[in-house]
Amino acid sequence: MSGQSAQEITPADSKVTPMMAQFLEIKAANPDSLLFYRMGDFYELFFEDAEVASAALGITLTKRGKHQGADIPMCGVPVHAADDYLNKLIAKGHRVSVCEQTEDPAEAKKRGSKSVVRRDVVRLVTPGTLTEERLLDAGANNYLMALTRLKGGSLDGSAVYGLAWIDMSTGSFQVSDTDHQRLAADLAQVSPRELILSDNLLQESELRLTAEQAGGALSPVPRAFFDSSTATDRLAHYFGVKTLDGFGTFSRAELSAAAGILAYIEKTQLGERPPLDPPVREAGAGRMLIDPATRANLELSRTLSGEKQGSLLATIDRTVTGGGSRLLASRLAGPLVNVDAIQHRLDGVAFFLENEIMREGLRQTLKGAPDMARALSRIALNRGGPRDILSVAQGLEAARAVLDQTSATAGTIPAEIAAARASLEQAPHDLGSELTMALKEEPPLLKRDGGFIATGYNADLDELRSLRDESRKVIAKLQADYSEELGLRSLKIKHNNVLGWFIEAPSAQTEKLTGDPGRFIHRQTMAGAMRFTTTELADLESKIASAGERSLAIELEIFDRLAKAIIDAGEAIKAAAHGLSILDVSAALAKLAQEESYVRPVVDDSRAFDIKGGRHPVVEKALKKSGGDSFVANDANLGPEVDEDIGHIWLITGPNMAGKSTFLRQNALIAVMAQTGGYVPAAAAHIGVVDRLFSRVGAADDLARGRSTFMVEMVETAAILNQAGDRSLVILDEIGRGTATFDGLSIAWATIEHLHEVNRSRALFATHYHELTALSAKLARLSNATVSVKEWKGDVIFLHEIVPGAADRSYGIQVAKLAGLPVSVVERSKQVLSQLEEQDRRSPAESLIDELPLFASLTAPAPSAPAGFAEPDPVSVALESINPDDMTPREALEALYRLKTLRMTPDD
Numbered sequence: 001m002s003g004q005s006a007q008e009i010t011p012a013d014s015k016v017t018p019m020m021a022q023f024l025e026i027k028a029a030n031p032d033s034l035l036f037y038r039m040g041d042f043y044e045l046f047f048e049d050a051e052v053a054s055a056a057l058g059i060t061l062t063k064r065g066k067h068q069g070a071d072i073p074m075c076g077v078p079v080h081a082a083d084d085y086l087n088k089l090i091a092k093g094h095r096v097s098v099c100e101q102t103e104d105p106a107e108a109k110k111r112g113s114k115s116v117v118r119r120d121v122v123r124l125v126t127p128g129t130l131t132e133e134r135l136l137d138a139g140a141n142n143y144l145m146a147l148t149r150l151k152g153g154s155l156d157g158s159a160v161y162g163l164a165w166i167d168m169s170t171g172s173f174q175v176s177d178t179d180h181q182r183l184a185a186d187l188a189q190v191s192p193r194e195l196i197l198s199d200n201l202l203q204e205s206e207l208r209l210t211a212e213q214a215g216g217a218l219s220p221v222p223r224a225f226f227d228s229s230t231a232t233d234r235l236a237h238y239f240g241v242k243t244l245d246g247f248g249t250f251s252r253a254e255l256s257a258a259a260g261i262l263a264y265i266e267k268t269q270l271g272e273r274p275p276l277d278p279p280v281r282e283a284g285a286g287r288m289l290i291d292p293a294t295r296a297n298l299e300l301s302r303t304l305s306g307e308k309q310g311s312l313l314a315t316i317d318r319t320v321t322g323g324g325s326r327l328l329a330s331r332l333a334g335p336l337v338n339v340d341a342i343q344h345r346l347d348g349v350a351f352f353l354e355n356e357i358m359r360e361g362l363r364q365t366l367k368g369a370p371d372m373a374r375a376l377s378r379i380a381l382n383r384g385g386p387r388d389i390l391s392v393a394q395g396l397e398a399a400r401a402v403l404d405q406t407s408a409t410a411g412t413i414p415a416e417i418a419a420a421r422a423s424l425e426q427a428p429h430d431l432g433s434e435l436t437m438a439l440k441e442e443p444p445l446l447k448r449d450g451g452f453i454a455t456g457y458n459a460d461l462d463e464l465r466s467l468r469d470e471s472r473k474v475i476a477k478l479q480a481d482y483s484e485e486l487g488l489r490s491l492k493i494k495h496n497n498v499l500g501w502f503i504e505a506p507s508a509q510t511e512k513l514t515g516d517p518g519r520f521i522h523r524q525t526m527a528g529a530m531r532f533t534t535t536e537l538a539d540l541e542s543k544i545a546s547a548g549e550r551s552l553a554i555e556l557e558i559f560d561r562l563a564k565a566i567i568d569a570g571e572a573i574k575a576a577a578h579g580l581s582i583l584d585v586s587a588a589l590a591k592l593a594q595e596e597s598y599v600r601p602v603v604d605d606s607r608a609f610d611i612k613g614g615r616h617p618v619v620e621k622a623l624k625k626s627g628g629d630s631f632v633a634n635d636a637n638l639g640p641e642v643d644e645d646i647g648h649i650w651l652i653t654g655p656n657m658a659g660k661s662t663f664l665r666q667n668a669l670i671a672v673m674a675q676t677g678g679y680v681p682a683a684a685a686h687i688g689v690v691d692r693l694f695s696r697v698g699a700a701d702d703l704a705r706g707r708s709t710f711m712v713e714m715v716e717t718a719a720i721l722n723q724a725g726d727r728s729l730v731i732l733d734e735i736g737r738g739t740a741t742f743d744g745l746s747i748a749w750a751t752i753e754h755l756h757e758v759n760r761s762r763a764l765f766a767t768h769y770h771e772l773t774a775l776s777a778k779l780a781r782l783s784n785a786t787v788s789v790k791e792w793k794g795d796v797i798f799l800h801e802i803v804p805g806a807a808d809r810s811y812g813i814q815v816a817k818l819a820g821l822p823v824s825v826v827e828r829s830k831q832v833l834s835q836l837e838e839q840d841r842r843s844p845a846e847s848l849i850d851e852l853p854l855f856a857s858l859t860a861p862a863p864s865a866p867a868g869f870a871e872p873d874p875v876s877v878a879l880e881s882i883n884p885d886d887m888t889p890r891e892a893l894e895a896l897y898r899l900k901t902l903r904m905t906p907d908d
C-alpha cells in the first residue's frame, strides 16, 4: 500500500505481528521524523518513511510482509555506514529518530520464543544537534537557535524577541534579545543550521519569511517550551545551580529563548546532557549591525551563488585548525564596535607579525592538533570512542607545546595572547599525560571490541593479554604435537565463531582420531574433512575466551574512568581549546597581513573614514591568480573636514566595467575587516567605528515575498533611509536603475538629499545618472568622484583609478562592443545616442539644480519630472533608422506610412 503512513495504522489492529506492533507504537510516539528501526546489523525503515528515505538516499525500496492485506514498503541502511546516510537525510532537511535494541536478544528469548527484543528511541537527530565528526564541517559552527517573542516586552510596548543559540558540538551557549528592526540581521549573524520557534510564530507569514531567510531548517515546537515563568528554574536545573545570578542577568525574552532551546535539547538527546557552557549574553549593540541583504551582497562568508569559495572569509582564512576557522568565521560575522576590544585583537595580530619565527612554529604545532572541543562533546554525550580520548590527549599535548613555544619574547605579551596562554596553563596537563600513556597510538574507532589501551598502562590487562598470546602459542605447539604423534602433517587447529577452536583433518586420514573417541571428540563432518576437539584444547579455549572477556572488561572500565576524568575537567579543556583557537586566529591574521601586505588600521570613536591605497581582497586575489593586470589601489576619504563632525558622501560616476562596484565593496570590506580585529588591504586606514553597515549593491527578485527586483531594491533602500545614522557606513550602487529613467533619477536624487541631510551617514553612492553630479554644488558634504578611463581608437581602456570629478560619459556602447554585441546594433546605438545627446544639449541637466529647490521634499510636495529630459522625438528616431539606398520603392512607401502614424497625436 504505497503512501500508507504508519500513523494511520494503530498497533491495536488485528493480525499485526508483535514486531510490527512494537514498530507502530514507537513510530506513533515519533511522528515528525524518519524512524531508523534497529534490526541486527541494519536500521530498517517502513511504510512512508521507507518511501521517503529510499527516494532521498537512492537506495532500493523492498517489502517485508503484509499489513492489512497490503505489502509493507521497507528499506534499510547498514549500521556501520549509517552516518553517511544520516548525513544525506539531514542535509535534505529530514529529522531522524534512531531506535536501538535496548536488551540482549537472549534476554528477550527468555520471555518466550515469540517475544520481541525491547527497543527504544535513543536519539533524535536534527540538523542543529549533530556532534559526529563526519557529519560536521570542521571549519564552521553548527548552531541550533531558538527564537521567541514577548509581546509588549519593551518599555515602549513593542515586542521584544529573545534569541538563544548553542553549538552542541562545542558546548557554546549564547543569548541575546532584539527588536523587530534588528531581528533579521541578528539571525543572519548567527546563520543557524536549525531554528526552533513556537507553532504560533511560524503561522505569521512575515515572521516565517524572516525565519526562513536565516537559512536553517525550521523546527516548530509547542509554545510551552518557551514558558518564561518557569524558564529560570529550567536553566538552573540544567546547570545544577540554585540561582542564575552567577551567570549574569538576563532579560525575560532571553530566559524564555534559553529555556526553549534546553527543552528542545532534552527532547532530542533523550536524557544525555551535552556539556554546555553557561549562557553568555551577547549584547547585540556590541556588534556592527549588518542586515541580511548587506551580508549577502558583500559575500562575507558565502558568495551570492551560495559557495564558500570566493567569499571574503575563504579569501582571508589562513587558520590551520577547525576551532580557529570557526572562531574567525564567527568574528567576521559580528565585527565589534568597541574600540578597546578591537585594539586588543589587533595587538594580538601585531604580536605575531613581530614574532615571525614563533608564529611559524606555533602554526606547525597547531596543524597537528585535533579538535579537542568537539571530541569532548562527543565523550560527554556518550558518543565518544577511543579516538576522541586520543584527540583530547593530543590536544592537551599541543597546548603544552604551544605554551613553551610562545613563552620567550622580548617585549610584553598583549592581553589577548596572555589570556589565551593562561587558559593553556590551566589545562589539565596531568590528565593529558595519563591519557597519552593509556591510549595506543592508533586506536580503533569504536570501544566495542577493545584493543585501544596501550601495553604497559595496566598490569592486569597486560597479564591477560600475554595469557591470551601465550595460549595461542600453546595451541600452535599442541597442533605440532598432535600432528607428530598421529603422523598427520595435514592436521590443523583452527577457529571459527560457531565451534570455537577445533582440530581438523582430511576425512581420508582420520582413522587414528575416530579410533580414540575417548580422547578425540567428534564435532563435525565436512565435505572433505572432519573436526574434533580434546579436553586439552577445550581447557585452553576457555582460558583464551575468559582472558579476552576479562581484558575487554578492563579496557571498557578504563575507558569509562578516563571519559569521566575528561568530563570532570571539561571546563578547563574547553577553555584551552578556545585558547588554541584564539592563537590560531591571531597568527593566521598576521600571516595574511604579511603575505598580502595588509596594514594595521587606526580605529577610534571619530567619524573618520580615510583609506589610502585601499584594495578589494577578493578581486585582488583573483587578478593575481589569473596573472593578468594587477589591482589598482584607490583612496577613499569620507571623514569630516576640520571643525566638522559629520561624515561625507562620495558620488561616483564612471563608465561601466570601470570598477565602481569593486571600489564601493572594498571600502565596506575594509571596515568589516578592521572591526573584526584584522589588518586591512590598504597602505593606511583610519576608521571611526562603524555601528551599522548598509549596502545596496545589485539585487535579485525575492519571489518568496512576491517582490520584483525593483521592489527589493526599494525595500532595501527604505531600510537604509529609515535606519542609517551618523555612525553608519552606507554603500549604494545604482539606485533607481530598475525603473524608468526619470523615476529612477528622481528617487536617486531624493535619496542622496535624505542621506546628506537626515541620516548624515558616511556614504559611497555609485550611479550612471550623470545629472546627479550637479548636486555637489548644493550639498556641502557631497563630492564627485569618477573612475578614469582612456579612449584609444574608439575603444575604451579602463584605468580603474578613482579621481575627483564627474565622468563625462558612460562608454556603455564601447563596453557593449567589448561584450560582442552585433556590429549593426553597436552602430545603431551610436546613432541613437548622438540624437539623444543633441536633445540633451538643448536643455542641459544643470538647469535642474535651479529648478528644484533643495530638500523641497521636506517642505513641499516632491518635485515633478524636470522638463529638460523630454523623451526623444519618435519620428526623428525612426527617420534615423531609414537608409533610402537600401530600400525598394514598396519599402519606401511603407516607411512613409509608418512615419505618418508616428506623427499622429491622439487628437488627430
Ligand SMILES: Nc1ncnc2c1ncn2[C@@H]1O[C@H](COP(=O)(O)OP(=O)(O)OP(=O)(O)O)[C@@H](O)[C@H]1O
Residues within 6 Å of the ligand: 619, 629, 630, 631, 632, 633, 634, 654, 655, 656, 657, 658, 659, 660, 661, 662, 663, 800, 801
Ligand atoms: N581597482 C581595480 N584594479 C584592477 N581591476 C579592477 C579594479 N576594479 C575593478 N577591476 C576589474 O574590473 C571589473 C569590473 O569592475 P566593477 O564591476 O566594479 O565595475 P563597475 O564600474 O561597477 O561596472 P558596472 O557599472 O558595469 O556595474 C572587475 O571584475 C575587475 O576585474
